[in-house]
Every structure is written in C-alpha cells, then in structure tokens.
Amino acid sequence: MTKLIIQIPCLNEAETLPATLAKLPRQIDGVDTIEYLIIDDGSSDDTSGVARRWGVHHIVRHRRNRGLAEAFRSGIDRCLAEGADIIVNTDADGQYEGADIAKIVAPVVAGEADICIGDRSVARNEHFGSGKRMLQRVGSYVVRTLSATNITDAVSGFRAISRDAAQRINITTDFSYTTDMLIQAGRKRLAITSVPIRTHAATRPSRLFKSIPRFIQQTGVTILRAYTTFNSLRVFVGLGMLATLIGLVPIGRFLWFYFSGDGDGHVQSLVIGGALLTVGVLVATLGILADLIATNRKLLEANMLKLRRIEEKLIEAEAQRTAPAALDTAETLRKAG
Structure with a gap:
C-alpha cells in the first residue's frame, strides 16, 4: 500500500x-x-x-x-x-x-x-x-x-x-x-x-x-x-590559503628591499604579511574544527534516522497488537446488541 x-x-x-x-x-x-x-x-x-x-x-x-x-x-x-x-x-x-x-x-x-x-x-x-x-x-x-x-x-x-x-x-x-x-x-x-x-x-x-x-x-x-x-574543510582551508598567499606578497616585498639593502623603511610590509599569515593559519584551523563538528553532525543524523525507524516499528507493532483486541471488542458489542 x-x-x-x-x-x-x-x-x-x-x-x-x-x-x-x-x-x-x-x-x-x-x-x-x-x-x-x-x-x-x-x-x-x-x-x-x-x-x-x-x-x-x-x-x-x-x-x-x-x-x-x-x-x-x-x-x-x-x-x-x-x-x-x-x-x-x-x-x-x-x-x-x-x-x-x-x-x-x-x-x-x-x-x-x-x-x-x-x-x-x-x-x-x-x-x-x-x-x-x-x-x-x-x-x-x-x-x-x-x-x-x-x-x-x-x-x-x-x-x-x-x-x-x-x-x-x-x-x-x-x-x-x-x-x-x-x-x-x-x-x-x-x-x-x-x-x-x-x-x-x-x-x-x-x-x-x-x-x-x-x-x-x-x-x-x-x-x-x-x-x-x-564542505567546511574545503571552505575554511581555502580561505586560509587565500589569506596566506596574500600575506606572502608583502613579505616578499620586504625581503626584496631587505636583500637590496633598503629594508629599514619597509617593516610595515613584514608586519602586514605576518598578520595575514597568522589569520590564514587560524582560519585553516577553524576549518579542521568545523570538519570535526560536521562529522559529529553526520553521526547525530544517522542516529536520528535509526531512532525514527525504531519508533515506526514500535508503532506498527503496537497497532498490530491492539487491532485483534479492537476486533474482539467490536464483535462482543455486536453480539450484545
């Protein structure tokens, strides 16, 4: 049916x-x-x-x-x-x-x-x-x-x-x-x-x-x-890599001037690059944590699905158990009437 x-x-x-x-x-x-x-x-x-x-x-x-x-x-x-x-x-x-x-x-x-x-x-x-x-x-x-x-x-x-x-x-x-x-x-x-x-x-x-x-x-x-x-791992690690790549640009700029003997006036590039590298690492770490949470969500959803199906079987079993009793009661009432 x-x-x-x-x-x-x-x-x-x-x-x-x-x-x-x-x-x-x-x-x-x-x-x-x-x-x-x-x-x-x-x-x-x-x-x-x-x-x-x-x-x-x-x-x-x-x-x-x-x-x-x-x-x-x-x-x-x-x-x-x-x-x-x-x-x-x-x-x-x-x-x-x-x-x-x-x-x-x-x-x-x-x-x-x-x-x-x-x-x-x-x-x-x-x-x-x-x-x-x-x-x-x-x-x-x-x-x-x-x-x-x-x-x-x-x-x-x-x-x-x-x-x-x-x-x-x-x-x-x-x-x-x-x-x-x-x-x-x-x-x-x-x-x-x-x-x-x-x-x-x-x-x-x-x-x-x-x-x-x-x-x-x-x-x-x-x-x-x-x-x-x-797709938490892909999203956060991707963002972390993007921040890291952007951070490498000012760091590379600083290194260029430093090895050219003119690094004193470009320390701000090193600071900005280091900050972006730190952000990149932190965001990628968040991705790992988010992926672990997503894995936990999958386990919870699997358990919810099992519980729903167990409830369905219990309801079906209860319906089958009570159906004969209901029929007997109806038959008794019919004979009494």
Missing part, C-alpha cells in the same frame, strides 16, 4: 485555497491512498476553517507565523507521523497545476528518484519577467554547482519526496527550504531528478519576501550556510 500526502503551506489563503484543493488529484497510478495536509502558518483569516470544510485530512496550525521553512518542516514531520510513503509539496496560490502532481510523483513511485522537482522551464516561462528569469537561471546554476546535481529550477517549491529522503533531510534555514534541501540532498547522494510542469500566473505578490534584493540576500545566506555545513 503506497500512501501519498500532499502538503500545502498556507498563510492567509482562505480565498485561494478552495480552487487549489479542487484541482488536486484523487487518483494516481501506483498510489493506493491520497490524503491532503494543510500547514496554517499563523493565518489571520479562516484558512484552517476552509480546509476543514473542504475535507482536508490533516491540519497543522502554528499559533503565529514562523516562516515557510518552518511550515515545510512541520508538514514533513506530520506527513511522516501519518505514514506517508511519498510527500508532495505544493503552493496554495494556484501557481502549479494540480494534475501535474502525477508527473512529479511518477519517478518516486517507480523507484527512480528520491526527490523529483517540478521544473517551471524558467527560461521560456511567459509568467516570469526577464529580470526574474535571469535571477532564477543564475541562482539555479549556483545551486546546481554547489549541490553537484543537475536541477535547472532550484527554487521550485513543487516537489515530490520519498519517505526515506524526507527522513534524511533536516532543514536548518529559517527562510526557504528549497535551496537548503537541494544542497543537502546532493551532498547526501540522494537521487534527484526533475520533470517539466505547467504554471499559472501569480494571483498575488509573494509573501516569502518583500523585495528582490531581500530575496537575493536571504537566498545567498541560505546557500552559503548549507554549502559550508557540508
């Missing part, structure tokens, strides 16, 4: 949510059960009430707004607790075509991918302006390079995730999960693919960011943090 849960992070989506829910699939090849989950991220309107009236199976509500990354994280945790084999994340604003969920789920159902991203074909998408197209292409290139993947639409939130991948990914950013998740998945050697999807024109401005410069800043910080987390 394959269970799919479609999760939708929401913030004041009472008006757009019904149209989005109406377009979600009820049947998909290779999937036995489809359920819906809404993450109400501190909405001030009746988003949760609309979800209940439309028969949404699961509702997670934050008492105040925590941001998209936290909403995504809460949804994943609930989907795993509800026994989802595949999780699909989509938006509530109708940007994505609900029928295309079957397309992004197919590679996961077939066992060909752990994660499948809906590719909006940014370069040809008529709903994106030229500036946004350029930013999306540059950003996707950076993420593709740093994550060692071949995904051309890195910030697409329309994605399908296998249960195993969802258990292995630990979102650490407070902004947007998209790039953080891809860099993690690539560095953890999960199988990632993408399929072309359809999109619709935006019905409202983005609630994730207030301006393009703000989005670039936040995304850049997220990418840098995620990459450094998994």
Whole structure:
C-alpha cells in the first residue's frame, strides 16, 4: 500500500485555497491512498476553517507565523507521523497545476528518484519577467554547482519526496527550504531528478519576501550556510590559503628591499604579511574544527534516522497488537446488541 500526502503551506489563503484543493488529484497510478495536509502558518483569516470544510485530512496550525521553512518542516514531520510513503509539496496560490502532481510523483513511485522537482522551464516561462528569469537561471546554476546535481529550477517549491529522503533531510534555514534541501540532498547522494510542469500566473505578490534584493540576500545566506555545513574543510582551508598567499606578497616585498639593502623603511610590509599569515593559519584551523563538528553532525543524523525507524516499528507493532483486541471488542458489542 503506497500512501501519498500532499502538503500545502498556507498563510492567509482562505480565498485561494478552495480552487487549489479542487484541482488536486484523487487518483494516481501506483498510489493506493491520497490524503491532503494543510500547514496554517499563523493565518489571520479562516484558512484552517476552509480546509476543514473542504475535507482536508490533516491540519497543522502554528499559533503565529514562523516562516515557510518552518511550515515545510512541520508538514514533513506530520506527513511522516501519518505514514506517508511519498510527500508532495505544493503552493496554495494556484501557481502549479494540480494534475501535474502525477508527473512529479511518477519517478518516486517507480523507484527512480528520491526527490523529483517540478521544473517551471524558467527560461521560456511567459509568467516570469526577464529580470526574474535571469535571477532564477543564475541562482539555479549556483545551486546546481554547489549541490553537484543537475536541477535547472532550484527554487521550485513543487516537489515530490520519498519517505526515506524526507527522513534524511533536516532543514536548518529559517527562510526557504528549497535551496537548503537541494544542497543537502546532493551532498547526501540522494537521487534527484526533475520533470517539466505547467504554471499559472501569480494571483498575488509573494509573501516569502518583500523585495528582490531581500530575496537575493536571504537566498545567498541560505546557500552559503548549507554549502559550508557540508564542505567546511574545503571552505575554511581555502580561505586560509587565500589569506596566506596574500600575506606572502608583502613579505616578499620586504625581503626584496631587505636583500637590496633598503629594508629599514619597509617593516610595515613584514608586519602586514605576518598578520595575514597568522589569520590564514587560524582560519585553516577553524576549518579542521568545523570538519570535526560536521562529522559529529553526520553521526547525530544517522542516529536520528535509526531512532525514527525504531519508533515506526514500535508503532506498527503496537497497532498490530491492539487491532485483534479492537476486533474482539467490536464483535462482543455486536453480539450484545
């Protein structure tokens, strides 16, 4: 039995949510059960009430707004607790075509991918302006390079995730999960693919960011943090070597004048060079410490994964133990009635 849960992070989506829910699939090849989950991220309107009236199976509500990354994280945790084999994340604003969920789920159902991203074909998408197209292409290139993947639409939130991948990914950013998740998945050697999807024109401005410069800043910080987390030794040792090489220039200048008999007036070059060499050594040392911390993180994540699977087995065993007792009680009540 394959269970799919479609999760939708929401913030004041009472008006757009019904149209989005109406377009979600009820049947998909290779999937036995489809359920819906809404993450109400501190909405001030009746988003949760609309979800209940439309028969949404699961509702997670934050008492105040925590941001998209936290909403995504809460949804994943609930989907795993509800026994989802595949999780699909989509938006509530109708940007994505609900029928295309079957397309992004197919590679996961077939066992060909752990994660499948809906590719909006940014370069040809008529709903994106030229500036946004350029930013999306540059950003996707950076993420593709740093994550060692071949995904051309890195910030697409329309994605399908296998249960195993969802258990292995630990979102650490407070902004947007998209790039953080891809860099993690690539560095953890999960199988990632993408399929072309359809999109619709935006019905409202983005609630994730207030301006393009703000989005670039936040995304850049997220990418840098995620990459450094998994490549700390390379980053810090590289920076340390750069500082060391720069420090060698003024030291070489001082030595040139010193052996030329004119070293007295150039001691400042020796001081600056020595300071840069010291900084280089310290930064490289930080890289070694950061790498040790990263190794510890891997061990912790491995233990978390084992604990999650042990909990699942215990829950399944408890369900199997209580099921016969529940049937006997029901049969007793039927006979008594």
